Amino acid sequence: MSAIARRRERERAQRHQLIITAARELAEAEGWEAVTTRRLAEHVEYSQPVLYSHFNGKDAILRAVAIEGFGELAARLRRARLAAPEPSEAPSGAPSGALHAVCRAYLDFATERPALYQAMFVLPTDVKFAHAETPPPLRAAFDEFVSCFRSDNPRRELFAEVTWSALHGIAALADSGRIPPNGQTERLDFIVTQIAGTSSGPATR
Amino acid sequence: MSAIARRRERERAQRHQLIITAARELAEAEGWEAVTTRRLAEHVEYSQPVLYSHFNGKDAILRAVAIEGFGELAARLRRARLAAPEPSEAPSGAPSGALHAVCRAYLDFATERPALYQAMFVLPTDVKFAHAETPPPLRAAFDEFVSCFRSDNPRRELFAEVTWSALHGIAALADSGRIPPNGQTERLDFIVTQIAGTSSGPATR
DNA sequence: TATGAAAACTAGCGGCGCTAGAAAAGGCGG
């Protein structure tokens, strides 16, 4: 490949990222309903059709933003888990510090980047979850939850799934104004206590 | 008021309801993105501007559908709770049959009427939750969850809020394809067990 | 410097939410 072609490819990749970033910033500033192809094109200072040479359509741009978000979320959860006071293999029955830290990190992420969170978990998407084609960052984020439970727990995947779902519930309802945003810490503590609390042992029910 | 005016008002109210029902049916059949004012007008066999003589805009129609949904959800939860084997004032610490029944009814509702559920809990809305102007049916639905916990539990509102949120989490993620739809029963059992399980007593933590 | 492929643009299609102004409907006094 010639040097010229290399430069062009480099510039193209930069512009690709520029579009994703612009979409994300526009959404974070004014909400996703304000992200139109026209406004986005103006933001990146190119004409509308250029967007379509990078992405199949608006949905594909949204999808790219979401996947970028999964990467950031996974990194954030991982950092929180590793910084937690105790190792993830805590004695059964005791509330895990790692679990609490990861859950709080998740909620902080949802609160600080509501539009990004929406792209990832609320807006319609064709991103495959829990599937062979699941983007690795998404899988990685999920695994951070799994790692908060003892590896000899046969139901740790279920634990992780429900923990995630419960957090998503309070994050989504709070973001859309359906529950007051103030009680989040209380709700977080409650969820962690209940899930890590009892019956984390092998034979529940 | 003259008989003629009365008849007109009656017919108007019927058409009002017709619009709400048509919107709901169209959404349930093809999803909310297919509910446009043009298609809706065609469905009710009137021209577009007639919609605007009944509602301030598309958002108001959506809102009306959601509120209708709250009423149905409240009725359904209530029926489930009253039909549950044990009364809501079960001995502390034991899993409440009422709680389980109400939670299952909630999930069934979300599964059977996904579009209605979306209007109520996912799509952007200006309906006031946990507020003075909260529509009574919505408040009633929430109270069904509250009633599943002992009245001497000072944190029963928190219990209800988090239970609802957790259910919403699994309902929303399952509906949007973000968690497999098959595990819902397992997740439901897990949530109910964990929430009703321990520490339902007075001094938790 | 002329050429031809690649890149970027202008312009436009059909559909959206919404509304102004024309047309039709229908109860009312003569």
Added chain:
DNA sequence: CCGCCTTTTCTAGCGCCGCTAGTTTTCATA
């Protein structure tokens, strides 16, 4: 029974949307 006049309903159109066909511009190469 008729002509009036309010109320109701419709036609037509505005600015915006996602998206694309076809033209113009750019620019490395011969």
